[in-house]
Amino acid sequence: MITYVLKRLGQSAFVVLLTVSTVFVLIRMAPGDPATALAGPNATAADLAKIRTQLGLDGSILSQYLTFLERLFTGDLGTSYSFRAPAFDVVIDRLPYTITLALAAVALTAVIALPLGIWMSRRADTGREMGANIVTIAAQSMPEFWSGIMLLTVFSVLLPVLPSSGFTTWPGLVLPATTIALLQVALISRLVRREMVSNLTSPYLTVARAHGIPERRLVWGYALTNSAIPVLTALGTRFAAMLNGVVVVEVVFNWPGVGSLVVRALETRDYPLIQATVLVTAALAILVQLLIDLMYPLLDPRIRLGKATAR
Numbered sequence: 001m002i003t004y005v006l007k008r009l010g011q012s013a014f015v016v017l018l019t020v021s022t023v024f025v026l027i028r029m030a031p032g033d034p035a036t037a038l039a040g041p042n043a044t045a046a047d048l049a050k051i052r053t054q055l056g057l058d059g060s061i062l063s064q065y066l067t068f069l070e071r072l073f074t075g076d077l078g079t080s081y082s083f084r085a086p087a088f089d090v091v092i093d094r095l096p097y098t099i100t101l102a103l104a105a106v107a108l109t110a111v112i113a114l115p116l117g118i119w120m121s122r123r124a125d126t127g128r129e130m131g132a133n134i135v136t137i138a139a140q141s142m143p144e145f146w147s148g149i150m151l152l153t154v155f156s157v158l159l160p161v162l163p164s165s166g167f168t169t170w171p172g173l174v175l176p177a178t179t180i181a182l183l184q185v186a187l188i189s190r191l192v193r194r195e196m197v198s199n200l201t202s203p204y205l206t207v208a209r210a211h212g213i214p215e216r217r218l219v220w221g222y223a224l225t226n227s228a229i230p231v232l233t234a235l236g237t238r239f240a241a242m243l244n245g246v247v248v249v250e251v252v253f254n255w256p257g258v259g260s261l262v263v264r265a266l267e268t269r270d271y272p273l274i275q276a277t278v279l280v281t282a283a284l285a286i287l288v289q290l291l292i293d294l295m296y297p298l299l300d301p302r303i304r305l306g307k308a309t310a311r
Helices: 002-029 034-039 045-055 061-072 087-122 127-141 144-158 170-200 203-210 215-226 228-243 247-252 258-267 271-299
Strands: none
Touching: 002 061, 002 271, 034 045, 087 127, 087 170, 087 215, 087 228, 087 247, 087 258, 087 271, 127 170, 144 170, 144 247, 170 215, 170 228, 170 247, 203 215, 215 228, 228 271, 247 258, 258 271
16 A cells, blocks of 8 residues: 555656646747736836846756756745736635635535436436436536526525635535536536446346335445545546636635636736646645545545556
8 A cells, every 4th residue: 555655646746747848838838928918008128038037037948947847846936927926826815715615615516416316316317307317417407608608697685695705614615616616516416316226227227126125225335335436536537627626616716726826827927926836736636535535445445556456
């Protein structure tokens, strides 16, 4: 187990470094100039050259990259151009809001999708299951910006019962979390339905029924347990993706998270802030995936991490 964890941590560090390095190169190849964004349209060539020198952008991409690596390994991710503060600190200040939103969305997804998927599996190939499928497919087809605007219109304008933006109070979490969960519920419930149908028709459950085990226990104790790994993987993957910032939802609801921070960083060509955001969110996403892998043996004792058994 320890060897497996160390190996995964080494692989994860390499993936994070490769991701940040790719972003480092791509943002410098993209159109736009941080000096122009900072100085404004009326700046002279001398003003722009001075700003580039101050920001360390006057050298080649290779020299900038080597300087970036040197600072990275000392824990310095640079200073944000727009916030005039360490880029890492700016990202860390916003990160709790994104984590809170992601946790709320995943929890809401699990609470709705698991019972819905089980209900659909118990009524597979019936008219009611077909109706539920139509509803979930419709929810999956709606863009997040559209569903977010519709929720805002209904619950903040027509029925002003929930805040329309920001996170000043806990009710402000309801609409953005629900907007994200609409899509996730559609995905996860159909996954649960597929896995449960496969398990409910398996031979081991047929034998268990013959021994008189109650149907409720077969569904919730046996079939759901054996469906847990793919469902947990899907939920963990969606949560890791949310940590990268649900950009559309955060912009629609003016949520002070990482997603809206990335939008501002891209608008101002804030290279250090973009790089810090990618580094932090990529590391967190990989950590979540590692924790999910470590949970597999708890859900299925037959799984032994780091060992391949051939029979």
